[in-house]
Amino acid sequence: MSSNSSAIAIVKPSAAKYAQLGFLKIAESACRQHGDKVWIGEEKAAVLLLAGARHIRFFLENESSFHKELENGTSVRRLLLGQSLITAREGEEWYLARKLTAPLVNPKSVLLKQGTQLSAQWLVEALQAPEKNSVQEICLQWALMCVAHGFAGSTLDPMQLDSLINHFRKIYLQLIIAERTEDYAVLSQHPALTAFREELESMIGPLITGDGGGNVDMLQRFCQALDINAHPQERERAISLLLGNLIASVDNTGIALLWCLTHLSQHPHYQDQVREESRHGTRDMASAIVKESLRLTPVTAFFERTTLGPLEIDGAVVPAGTKVLFSPWLIHRDASYWPEPLSFRPERFLEGRKIAREHFVPFSVGKRNCVGMALALDQLTTAIETLCSQCHFVLAPSTAPAALTPLYGLNVMPRGAICFTLESVGKVTQHECIA
Template sequence: MHSNPNDIPFVKPSAARYAQLGLLKIAENACRQHGDKVWIGEEDDAMLLLAGARHIRFFLENESSFPKELEHTASVRRILLGQSLITAREGEEWRLARRLTAPMVNPKSTLLKKGTQLSAQWLVAALQDPKQDSMQEVCLQWALMCVAQGFVGPTLSPPQLNTLISHFRKIYLELIVAAPTEDYAALCQHPSLAAFREELESMIGPLITGGGGGAGNINMLQRFCQALDINAHPQERERAISMLLGNLAASVDNTGIALLWCLIHLSQHPHYQDWVREESRHAKRDIACAIVKESLRITPVTAFFERGTEGPLEIDGAVIPAGTKVLFSPWLVHRNASYWPEPLSFRPERFLEGRKIAREYFVPFSVGKRNCVGMALALDQLTTAIETLCSHCHFSLAPSTVPAALTPICGLNVMPRGPICFTIESLGRVTQHEYIA
């Protein structure tokens, strides 16, 4: 006998409650009070939060029933990124974007491998410079340097690309604010969007070409232009630019904030820095990789991923109607004691013990066919950065750090709530200074 979806508990936070706590804390409280299946919102516009590992497994077994179709009323990212991989609808459009992107985010790519190594060295120099004062900005700049040449070549400098991405974030937030009161057509004509597109064209447009170097030196933009044959099909020019921007934004924001969380955890557990340093002397980096994975487990930068139901679905005995918005939560699965002993303890050894970890227990890059296409690259970049940094510096949380600053807040991704101070000590030098995130 099926139960009614209305039997699933409802949590109806007010707008003020959303503003005060944010969705992440509301979801945590809802699951603590009602279990791992709960409606959030008003009845006519509620999301179904499925926060158990069995729900992730159900999704994997029934993925075709959970399309990622973005409605016009909720497609601010699609307005900005057009037909990019991130926002592409199911079907040939998405398959094309995935096929073109996958080879260009391979960590063994000549250009990206070079970028990963050089940016790690830059990171060490930046953190040893007491003039720098924002760890968050340094981490984002590091992530940008990792991919800049591999994505667009050497013509645009990292500061130019950083300006572009900063404007992207600003416009995205402006459109999110405007979305509830303006229809899709009005959002597409938003003045700030027009100015951003003009800036994007002025920076990326001159780099567009159908040519390129050898297979090991071709950058992402050249790859897109060749595959879409924009010389013969100039209408594909906008698609090439939007696909590039989508990959660039995702590669910088998520990876940069992931590094910041890695440094926060390592600052509180300095013995792991010694462990990384010792392994590095023997050309090993197992513990560095485990540290990255444990950081992504306890503080995944993507707390939720959303899907819709194509038709009625039976989930835990309840028949969920077609068109339901469903939230799956890496954050809540990763912090559930049923799957991870002492889930709030930072223990990278979990990933060294040889224990097979069920696929549905660890999903920091989402899961299924639409998981992050660049996850192998991000893991390599983060591991290289941690190994290099620990080999040159010792870092800890400064006494001036307010504990509340470490609590997460979910915006574009999961970030620390406030400024965090680090004490950086250069190994082999008698220098020490504070660094503010």
């Protein structure tokens, strides 16, 4: 931190504060007290939080001056996913990953479109089931079903993929804790990681043939593009790319659906509008509901970059190597950009008003924005339209208000159990399910 950049306010939360409030609340409090530009943390480990829309504009205009920090390639996510789209550093490997993935997450893809439609109907049936189920788990299962066939073909059962993803989450959290005391070389030999790699290879490895035959799923396309028959060393890259896309498509999209349902359950009159539009073959309101939910509760609260050289930001010079956090969460909840920002008003996205690019960034921005953005929006919109056409649901009285507050971890999710009371349209059955 240079002397000039020290003119920016700095907040140094104690470990107890982090444990009590979490980083999201600390960031919100820091911005309330000091404005939308503030250092958070101790001197050498401080990150610069930039929470204004002008900072997004600055980033887009100067994107070449930032890069995605991976701590020299030693991040836990990189260790787990290898040269995947999510963790790849700038350069040849990232451009290759992006080039291979982008065409395969098109919502118009036959396999993915089929998965989106079938999983939406499955969601309705799962929520209508009389037994009490976890809505969070249902949402994650729905997200996996949307892409399972299109990503890995029909050979793997979705339950097998679900087991693999749950194992990934468990190992990721385990390695994050171990990272505090172990160096990268030791982590690479961690017994839990070895077990995970064995599971990954035993499950996905047999699906790799290299020729693809008549298949058009993501894994086979990766194998064809990387020509693993001629270059067997690319086999691991194909597996890592598939896993990286699976993780991103399930966790973020599943939790985004959970937030959509949570908001919609508290404003059931919008369900009637979706139902009426669906009868006429349109889904503008369903799409607006999804976008408003992503505005109010973006599952990605922050995205991080690192400055490649000294940069002047708002008149202050920040040095090279500065970790910078941009915040969709704080921008989306800023009254300067959104009237009544804490109110759920899908009409914002129907009024014909052009929304500035820097005011709505639920999928990040720039060349490293979410490659599956269009697919996720289509999946969520289809799910909302299908559910509202067949069900009416409200937030159950048994839901504690505290459960609705956000918990920031791998992504932003509701803090506690959420209960919905569902009633099938045109039927008298009613039951409650639990998130």
